[in-house]
Every structure is written in C-alpha cells, then in structure tokens.
Amino acid sequence: MNLVEPALQTATRLTHAGRKGKVHPGPVNPPIVRASTMLFPDVAALNNACGTRRVYGRHGNETTHALEQALCSAENAAGCMLTPSGLSAITTTLLALLQPGDHLLMVDTTYDPTRLFCDGLLKQIGVTTTYYDPLIGRGIAALMQKNTRVVFVESPGSLTFEIQDIPAIAAVAHAGGAVVVSDSTWATPIGWDSFDLGIDVSIHAATKYIVGHSDALMGVILTNEALHERVRNTYRQLGITIGGDDAALALRGLRTLAARLAVHRDSAQVVARWLQQQPEVAEVLYPPLEGCAGHELWKRDFKPEYACGLMGAVFRADITEQQVAALIDRTRLFGIGFSWGGYESLILPTKPSAYRSVNAGQWQTPMLRLHVGLEATEDLLADLAQGFDALRKTSEPQPARNYLKAVV
Numbered sequence: 001m002n003l004v005e006p007a008l009q010t011a012t013r014l015t016h017a018g019r020k021g022k023v024h025p026g027p028v029n030p031p032i033v034r035a036s037t038m039l040f041p042d043v044a045a046l047n048n049a050c051g052t053r054r055v056y057g058r059h060g061n062e063t064t065h066a067l068e069q070a071l072c073s074a075e076n077a078a079g080c081m082l083t084p085s086g087l088s089a090i091t092t093t094l095l096a097l098l099q100p101g102d103h104l105l106m107v108d109t110t111y112d113p114t115r116l117f118c119d120g121l122l123k124q125i126g127v128t129t130t131y132y133d134p135l136i137g138r139g140i141a142a143l144m145q146k147n148t149r150v151v152f153v154e155s156p157g158s159l160t161f162e163i164q165d166i167p168a169i170a171a172v173a174h175a176g177g178a179v180v181v182s183d184s185t186w187a188t189p190i191g192w193d194s195f196d197l198g199i200d201v202s203i204h205a206a207t208k209y210i211v212g213h214s215d216a217l218m219g220v221i222l223t224n225e226a227l228h229e230r231v232r233n234t235y236r237q238l239g240i241t242i243g244g245d246d247a248a249l250a251l252r253g254l255r256t257l258a259a260r261l262a263v264h265r266d267s268a269q270v271v272a273r274w275l276q277q278q279p280e281v282a283e284v285l286y287p288p289l290e291g292c293a294g295h296e297l298w299k300r301d302f303k304p305e306y307a308c309g310l311m312g313a314v315f316r317a318d319i320t321e322q323q324v325a326a327l328i329d330r331t332r333l334f335g336i337g338f339s340w341g342g343y344e345s346l347i348l349p350t351k352p353s354a355y356r357s358v359n360a361g362q363w364q365t366p367m368l369r370l371h372v373g374l375e376a377t378e379d380l381l382a383d384l385a386q387g388f389d390a391l392r393k394t395s396e397p398q399p400a401r402n403y404l405k406a407v408v
C-alpha cells in the first residue's frame with residue numbers, strides 16, 4: 001500500500017505502511033532479503049537499473065526499502081536512511097551538514113557519545129562546537145555565529161530530561177541560515193510532529209523503541225525534502241548500510257510501537273507518581289507528568305497518547321551513592337544495563353555533571369534513570385519498594401565508588 005497518507009491515524013499508518021496491502025496476494029510481511037549481489041537478465045536490464053537503489057545490496061533491498069517507507073510514513077518525512085547504530089546516524093548526519101570552518105551549536109544535555117564525536121573527529125576536521133543550555137529558547141540568538149550551520153537539539157535532554165523550546169530555537173536557527181538536527185529517540189517517530197516544530201533532520205536510535213525488543217542495534221535518519229539528497233550523498237560515500245534481518249526486526253517492532261508506547265506511558269505515570277511519594281526522592285524527572293519540570297512545553301509540542309517510559313529521579317542531598325547502589329542491587333525486575341526502549345524495565349545510577357559544560361554544578365546529588373517496561377505496575381512498584389527498603393537499611397558510610405563512565 002506504501003502508505004504515506006497523513007489523513008490516516010498514526011496507529012493505522014504504522015500497521016500498513018511499507019506493505020503491499022490488500023490488492024497484492026501473498027504473505028502479510030515483505031520477505032526478509034539477505035543479499036549482496038543482485039542479478040540482471042541482460043545488459044539492457046542492468047543499464048535500466050543503474051542510478052536506482054536496486055543495483056547492489058549496499059543500496060538496500062526489499063526489506064530495508066519497506067522499513068524506510070514505513071518510517072517516512074510514521075514521521076511524515078521526505079526521506080529515510082538506515083544506519084547500523086543510533087550513534088552512526090548522528091555522526092553521518094553531522095558529517096553531511098558540516099564542513100571545515102563551520103560552527104555547530106550542540107545542546108549541553110546531548111547523549112554523551114555525540115559530545116565525544118564533537119570534541120573528537122569534528123574538532124579534528126576543523127568544525128567548532130559551542131554547547132548551549134537546553135533551556136535557552138530564543139536566547140540562542142546570542143550564540144549564533146556567521147558560520148553556524150547546524151543547531152542540534154535533543155529533547156528531553158539525556159539523563160536530566162529538560163524539554164527544549166524547539167519552535168523558538170528553530171526560528172532563530174533558520175533566520176541565521178542554520179538547519180536544525182534533532183536526536184528524537186525519546187519522542188520516537190510518532191511522539192510529535194517533528195517537521196512541523198521546525199526540525200529539518202530527525203534522528204532515532206531505533207535500537208530503543210522502534211526495534212523495541214532489545215535484540216538489534218540500528219539508527220534512522222529522517223529528513224525533510226530540502227536536505228535529503230545532501231545527507232544521502234554523504235551516507236552513500238561512507239558506505240553505510242544495514243542487513244535485511246535487522247530491518248525485519250525493526251519493521252516488526254514498528255508495527256506495535258503505538259500500542260507499546262501507550263502502555264509504557266501509563267505505567268511510567270504510575271511509577272513516577274509513586275517515586276514522588278518516597279521521602280528520599282527530591283524530584284522526579286518525567287515531563288509527561290503534570291507538575292514535573294518541562295510539562296507545559298511537553299504538552300504543547302508532544303502527543304499525549306505516545307509518551308515513553310524513560311525517566312529520572314533525583315535523591316535528597318543526604319542520600320549516598322551506596323544507598324542508591326543498595327536500592328538498585330535489591331530490585332529483581334529492573335535490569336541493570338545501558339540502552340532502553342525494550343519491553344523490559346531497567347535501572348541505572350547516573351551522574352550527569354560528568355558530561356556537562358553548562359550548569360554542571362546543578363546535578364550533584366545521586367540520581368537514577370529508570371526505564372519502565374511492559375511488566376504489570378503492581379509488580380514493578382513492589383520491586384521498587386524492596387529497593388527503597390534496602391536503601392533505608394543502608395546507612396553505614398562506606399568508601400566512595402566510581403559511577404560507570406559510559407552512559408547510554
């Protein structure tokens with residue numbers, strides 16, 4: 001059916017896009033193609049295919065093309081490229097849009113490996129980066145330079161969940177001749193109308209909610225019409241591609257994305273409210289919950305039906321890292337691990353100040369990041385209650401431990 005029909009509701013498009021549909025008899029799903037070489041019956045057919053994306057396995061195949069179509073439909077994008085990880089989607093896009101001598105405005109709360117790329121390879125090729133406060137809004141005008149080509153947003157911010165005023169930032173960026181690139185992993189392709197908000201390139205770690213089952217890594221670059229060829233040109237030169245098996249896993253995940261997010265959202269609301277009631281918790285960082293920081297902007301720019309299950313919790317200043325470790329160690333249903341967006345719940349200690357250059361002093365007390373999965377909330381709350389019990393019983397001061405450095 002190849003549906004890119006905005007008239008249909010999101011859940012309907014997720015179910016039908018990238019499939020042949022009713023008029024073509026055969027299996028419901030596109031075949032899973034494993035291919036490097038594509039064969040042609042004769043030279044005329046070979047010549048006809050040249051210039052299309054059907055000539056060689058690296059250009060994609062029936063499975064990856066179906067996934068691209070479905071993702072374009074999900075987020076109303078003009079073009080889609082698939083990469084082997086979320087991080088490679090980010091780095092490919094930045095390499096496509098920035099040249100030596102250019103300036104990048106990067107949100108300070110970006111996913112840490114994005115920061116490492118800016119301070120590493122981008123710096124090495126002569127691109128300068130300025131980190132800005134996620135809450136800067138239209139104040140970003142003061143940081144725009146003549147050579148600012150990209151303003152990068154990530155909303156909510158990694159670990160601290162600030163919601164950015166993207167329309168205000170995009171207006172300034174566009175007026176100054178820059179484009180807006182977004183790490184939209186938290187929103188997913190269906191959590192907001194990214195291109196209407198002023199985003200030009202919307203990137204996802206499909207590893208998270210799109211694949212949705214913790215069994216594959218993938219990145220997605222969704223572009224508007226104006227930038228598609230430019231990003232694809234770099235993507236092609238870098239030789240980036242993915243295989244049909246992973247594409248099939250992502251397509252399968254995408255079909256149930258709306259249904260899963262509705263459950264993640266409901267359960268996350270319950271867990272967030274419960275956490276707010278624990279005396280040791282100073283603040284819960286979950287913008288979809290009324291009263292939480294960023295809620296008003298979240299309500300304005302995001303779709304209420306599809307919030308995800310990732311949140312943060314800030315402890316009181318007198319709670320120690322050892323106590324938080326005891327809480328985490330005691331839970332049985334919350335896995336300790338990086339990544340998120342699968343069906344299962346996860347928990348991690350976090351230390352955002354280690355990755356910040358603006359307002360780093362703001363986050364000094366122990367923090368948690370929780371991914372609320374699809375388990376029954378009664379069980380999750382009982383598990384967390386056990387964890388808080390362990391926290392309360394741990395009061396002996398112990399030597400400080402280092403938090404894990406990498407944060408996903």
Ligand SMILES: *Cc1c(COP(=O)(O)O)cnc(C)c1O
Pocket residue numbers: 084085086087088111158183185186205206207208217218219339408
């Ligand atoms: C996980 C993540 C990435 C990177 O995705 P990978 O597939 O692990 O490379 C990028 N941005 C955000 C916000 C993420 O959570």
